[in-house]
Amino acid sequence: MKTKIIVRADDLGYSRAVNLGIADTVKHGIINNVGLMVNMPTTESGLAMLQGEDVCLGCHTNITAGRPLTDPTRIPSLVTTDGYFRSSRDYRTTKQDFVVLAEAVTEVEAQYQRFIDLTGHKPGYFEGHAVASNNFVKALRIVARRHHLDFLDFAFEHRPVPYRGMNLYMVMESMQPGYDPAETLRKMAAVPHDDGYGMMICHPGYLDNYILTHSTLTVPRTKEVDMLCAPRTKSWLIEHQIELIKYTDITAKTPTTL
DSSP states (O other): OOEEEEEEEEEETSOHHHHHHHHHHHHSSSOOEEEEOTTSTTHHHHHHHTTTOOOEEEEEEOSSSSOOSSOGGGOGGGBOTTSSBOOHHHHHHOSSOOOOHHHHHHHHHHHHHHHHHHHSSOOSSEEEOOOSOHHHHHHHHHHHHHHTOOBOOOOGGGOOEEETTEEEEEEOOTTSTTOOHHHHHHHHHHSOOTTEEEEEEEOOOOOOHHHHHHOSOOHHHHHHHHHHHOHHHHHHHHHTTEEEOOGGGOOOSSOOOO
């Protein structure tokens, strides 16, 4: 019997170099789930690179990069004085949740509607760019309920994530010292789950000035492109009877709880 796993690429739209890397992992590699950041200057060009490809496209809701879709004066808790989103560092270094729930709901709703405008359909899954804000997560849940979306929660503290009646076991090690994405994939796929699937979150991409000056995740992105596109990776999956599935392939046994 084949082992089924999910491998996902986040951050389509982040920059041109990231878009090119993700496109390579879809066209020449093993990626079939891609999270789209809808508010970035290179969002539309990233989508164009995947036109006609068989991927499950998700809404990767983002409140830490670029400008919001909402007028910044309406969401002051989410932005800096120049109208850009507050950085991930702001969230990591604070001890209190400075996000105002109503403001977060407004921006999350705007990003969902932008996804619809860009793609013409609902996202295959709905989640958020990870930040330590309970109110951001609450906002995601509110918008997901409002539009009957398949909400994919964060997986802090290594807990399983309920999704469409199953459990997903997330692995994301790109920020770990000595990161080897091939080893991470092998470890994740080696652990069977009777109640769901292993899920590896990747951030593949090449590097350009925007990423080098706006993201702390740099070299691991290029390592992931190499692993995800390598013929040896595809051969290993075939040899070990491992099947790559999409979020939309998951059949719910019970209603998803938001």
